[in-house]
Amino acid sequence: MPEEKHLQHGPLGENCAHLCIDMQNIFAGDTEWHTPWMERVLPFVERLAEARPERTIFTRFIPAQHPGEGEGTWGRYYERWRTMTLDALPPGSIDLVPSLARLVPPAEVVDKHVYSPWTEPGLHERLQARRIDTLVISGTETDVCVLAAVLGAVDLGYRIVLPTDALCSSSDEAHDALLTVYRGRFGQQIETVSTEEILRAWR
Template sequence: MGTGNARLTNSHAQDGGPSAEPFGDRCVHLCVDMQRMFAESTDWQTPWMPRVLPHVHRLAEAHPERTIFTRFIPAARPGEGRGTWATYSERWADMTRERLAPDLIDLVPDLARFVPPAQVIDKAVYSPWLDTDLDDRLRARAADTLIVTGAETDVCVLAAVLGGVDLGYRIVLATDALCSSCDEAHDALLLMYRMRYGHQVETMTTAEILDRWR
């Protein structure tokens, strides 16, 4: 079971990042892929997702109307997809939709109950920005800040963060509301964000975020 090294969970922002600014009504909670197929016993299980779920739940419960959940939708069958996604769906054939129980694609029940007013965006790749209307939805809200939670720190969360940075969003990572199936990669990514993206990516605990998001 993962440990999620606690030594990397203190708040820090470099290069004059706006870490002291409160979160207002231009802030949105983007929760990445907290789905049953990652929480339960499947080939893609993320073992310590249950441990971070209470923190994700607290953020969603505090502002359900300002929460957007993403869901990763696997290929329909092995071999489907463009380029390496075709071989990916072959490698994970048991996780394609023709073999996977349909309800395993759903959000975990503790979070699904917030929809609506929370919204859901489905995606077929790691990034929630490609072939979705996520940016349009955020622009419609005049959002400028994304609080990011979910799974996995080093895969779909990474894609969400870097895409958000490229689009100019202020990114705040809830460090105790992220999980991965690889402890080393999880810790390395949190270190990278702090060392290399300090002006655009901030790291805080859930408690620190909720204290500023009233």
């Protein structure tokens, strides 16, 4: 299913914000969670964030402090990924990549300890207080944390716009499959277009 050429539900305005998922050193650097083509999409994420820094919220995924920590299956998860716990990672690993970190403030940061940012208190309320009803969602990974952010936002009633050139994954197959799902199964709530089209439509 091809990328849409234009936004199906019209232009974007003051009720729109940019939610950028987990563009952090932990995924950009030489770690077990390295996302190889984050570097390729970073310029598109930068364009979105630089265009509306005061309307950008960055999320950061915060791993467990040590192996085995976490509720339920998260404990097993961090036994498997023991090199990715805070005790094992070098300083600065959970920071945003430098080109995005420099935009804070006015951009904001929300830390989360699971895939979805909606489980952390305050994000939805913060957006509602600003009368945000539309989210441009960029970042990593298309099939994990971006997926959790998108589905949570759909459940909360947000209009979702995905910049297909500003999303990345460590799995090409899963990335492509999720874009097909987003377009084919959630077409009333999710629009998929290029960064260029979003910037042209965001007035």
